[in-house]
Amino acid sequence: xxxxxxKLVTNALLYTLLIIGAVITVFPFLYMVSTSLxxxxxxxxxxxxxxxxxxxxxxxxxxxxxxxxxxxxxxSVLVTISTTLLVVLFSSMMAFAFARLKFVFKRPLFYGIxxxxxxxxxxxxxxxxMLASTLNLLNSLSGLVLVYVxxxxxLSTFLLTGFLEQVPRELEEAARIDGASSWTIYWRIMLPLxxxxxxxxxxxxxxxxxxxxxWALTVLNDxxxxxxxxxxAAFHGVFYSDWGxxxxxxxxxxxxxxTLFILLQRYFIKGAISGAIKG
Amino acid sequence: MRKKILAIIAPLILMALLLTAxxxxxTPTVGPSPTPVVVKETVVVExxxxxxxxxxxxxWHTYNEVSPENEMLVETLIPMFEEQHPNIKVESLPVPWExxxxxxxxxxxxxxxxxxxxxxxIWVPEFADVxxxxxxxxxxxxFDQYKDAVFxxxxxxxxxxxxYYGLPLDTNTKVWLHNQEMYDAAGITEPPQTMDDLxxxxxxxxxxxxxxxxxxxxxxxxxxxxxxxxxxxxDITDLDVTKASGYLNGPKTVAAYEFWxxxxxxxxxxxxxxxxxxxxxxxxxxxxxxSIDNGPWMYPIFEAQFPDKELHASLFPAGxxxxxxxxxxxxxxxxxxxxxxxxxxxFIRFVLSPQYQLKMAEVGQLPVRxxxxxxxxxxxxxxxxxxxxxxxxxxxxxxxxxxQKMDEIITNAGQLILRGEKMAQExxxxxxxxxxxxxxx
Numbered sequence: 158x159x160x161x162x163x164k165l166v167t168n169a170l171l172y173t174l175l176i177i178g179a180v181i182t183v184f185p186f187l188y189m190v191s192t193s194l195x196x197x198x199x200x201x202x203x204x205x206x207x208x209x210x211x212x213x214x215x216x217x218x219x220x221x222x223x224x225x226x227x228x229x230x231x232x233s234v235l236v237t238i239s240t241t242l243l244v245v246l247f248s249s250m251m252a253f254a255f256a257r258l259k260f261v262f263k264r265p266l267f268y269g270i271x272x273x274x275x276x277x278x279x280x281x282x283x284x285x286x287m288l289a290s291t292l293n294l295l296n297s298l299s300g301l302v303l304v305y306v307x308x309x310x311x312l313s314t315f316l317l318t319g320f321l322e323q324v325p326r327e328l329e330e331a332a333r334i335d336g337a338s339s340w341t342i343y344w345r346i347m348l349p350l351x352x353x354x355x356x357x358x359x360x361x362x363x364x365x366x367x368x369x370x371x372w373a374l375t376v377l378n379d380x381x382x383x384x385x386x387x388x389x390a391a392f393h394g395v396f397y398s399d400w401g402x403x404x405x406x407x408x409x410x411x412x413x414x415x416t417l418f419i420l421l422q423r424y425f426i427k428g429a430i431s432g433a434i435k436g
Numbered sequence: 437m438r439k440k441i442l443a444i445i446a447p448l449i450l451m452a453l454l455l456t457a458x459x460x461x462x463t464p465t466v467g468p469s470p471t472p473v474v475v476k477e478t479v480v481v482e483x484x485x486x487x488x489x490x491x492x493x494x495x496w497h498t499y500n501e502v503s504p505e506n507e508m509l510v511e512t513l514i515p516m517f518e519e520q521h522p523n524i525k526v527e528s529l530p531v532p533w534e535x536x537x538x539x540x541x542x543x544x545x546x547x548x549x550x551x552x553x554x555x556x557x558i559w560v561p562e563f564a565d566v567x568x569x570x571x572x573x574x575x576x577x578x579f580d581q582y583k584d585a586v587f588x589x590x591x592x593x594x595x596x597x598x599x600y601y602g603l604p605l606d607t608n609t610k611v612w613l614h615n616q617e618m619y620d621a622a623g624i625t626e627p628p629q630t631m632d633d634l635x636x637x638x639x640x641x642x643x644x645x646x647x648x649x650x651x652x653x654x655x656x657x658x659x660x661x662x663x664x665x666x667x668x669x670x671d672i673t674d675l676d677v678t679k680a681s682g683y684l685n686g687p688k689t690v691a692a693y694e695f696w697x698x699x700x701x702x703x704x705x706x707x708x709x710x711x712x713x714x715x716x717x718x719x720x721x722x723x724x725x726x727s728i729d730n731g732p733w734m735y736p737i738f739e740a741q742f743p744d745k746e747l748h749a750s751l752f753p754a755g756x757x758x759x760x761x762x763x764x765x766x767x768x769x770x771x772x773x774x775x776x777x778x779x780x781x782x783f784i785r786f787v788l789s790p791q792y793q794l795k796m797a798e799v800g801q802l803p804v805r806x807x808x809x810x811x812x813x814x815x816x817x818x819x820x821x822x823x824x825x826x827x828x829x830x831x832x833x834x835x836x837x838x839x840q841k842m843d844e845i846i847t848n849a850g851q852l853i854l855r856g857e858k859m860a861q862e863x864x865x866x867x868x869x870x871x872x873x874x875x876x877x
Contacts, residue, residue, distance in 0.1 A: 283546075287547075290547060295548060378529055390532040391500070391502075399502070
């Protein structure tokens, strides 16, 4: 009896905290939705009204039909899908090697990769730019993909290595006795087993590629090759921004990522936790 | 198991296929195709066929992509230029203002700067100082002709270490804009002539609505504070930009800041100066702020956003130093890395032509050509006149490569004073010492 009462109090406290947290997280987002439905006259109304007085989809229509928005969207989709597939493929191979194979300089290599995970992308922008310029990777979407893959590999490798180390060694040994090669073990046994971690890696890397702004802005000079974040930023002016339009455009941009997250969500939780425990 | 993986991957692949199918000829993302390499090599192999096809020059600027200015540039003016010069193609790239400086600096260090850029006048010395810009007075044989055709103030923003590194493209300044409805309610009959008028006006406004403010500005940066400093008779540095001590902390500048503090504490200046509350122009539109000082770009914005609200313009209120506001605007510059400087200079000549300048004036960009002041278009223009009159006394911000840092120091000093953390004299003494150190480098 005492125990359950205590549990009740703890739960109540926990849920209150969670609800407060949820409201704090969701509120700005709802406000964004509300602003995107407002006509320009109401955006800066004071005091602000949460429910738009004359809700309109006008901003969404303007954003979508504005110059080249669909092209930016398509560019972002292509870049994100390519990046995600490559990151998942390469990072799972690397993780398999780090978790399962024995080779010289394994630890230094692993930590070397981890160091790049902790480096802020902004500090690398000039040297990276000069390298990309020499390799003729500027101003092209494939160049963008290459850099995004490099940027997202360390985190995914880290997550997947943690996960793969937990897979019982017996499974691998059994397969080897049956004559399986390393490739077969990786492709047939390890990959199907670490789906949750793969889903997590996929979400992180697609988010990384979909949202990336400074690098895309710096290297893309052809307006037709711009990705969504760069395209949306061009809606801002020096002295004036049409916030209804900016928010409507941002909401269109967020939609695919939210869809992806919902699709992969149940894997995501498992994957994130397993990475955390193993460290 | 397999079905589940399929369920995840299939829509992704489907989406990819569908989208690629929708856009034939879209740029391939992965896998380097060998074709472009071959094309490039053939070009290199035959250098004897010199400028056969049209030459492409790039022009970077910060017009908002969905703005009337950008539309005018891309839809009307560039096609006009290309028609006049069939051998030149112009590629225009709008870049968000906040990131423009960084993108330019990175591109310069990577060796891929554009041919031309429209730079905020205050950035020209910095880019000239790092050696990125071509000195136009040396490169253009007919430079003097253009130099004599434009306003001297905006022209001077291109001057650095003995040379002109660009030409003015458009100019602007700020004037006093007042809210007629609030003036009427408070019984104010005319805009302020002097700083002293402001004190009385504030009392009248507060009597009608204690929550209203006489004036609002969006920060303590130099763009906002300089008109006050100059109109009070103060300055940031001496004329040759060698020291700030005796100027930024001189009695006139201190008096300007003390006036600000007094007005702020009395509730005459809105708290948005320190970042809280509603921003100046939307508060103005909602009858919270009775006046702002702002530029000609406000007219198209108000027309679109607040069609019921009229802007009434007058000269900035005068102090001991007169009525002085700050010159803004942009210059056009040519980068040393340009591979087609001759063609690029042809475009510079075009943007300085009366034709181009008048077209841009239609979308709120004040022209820089002296001869246009007398044109019918400008004479009959609803609001250009007052800005051109204010421009007669307006001054440029300090031309120096370290301006960005100086501006930060000025911004911080203003915040410390308004928050009451430091006395005006003390905060400005510190700021002057910091700027002195910058100027010595």
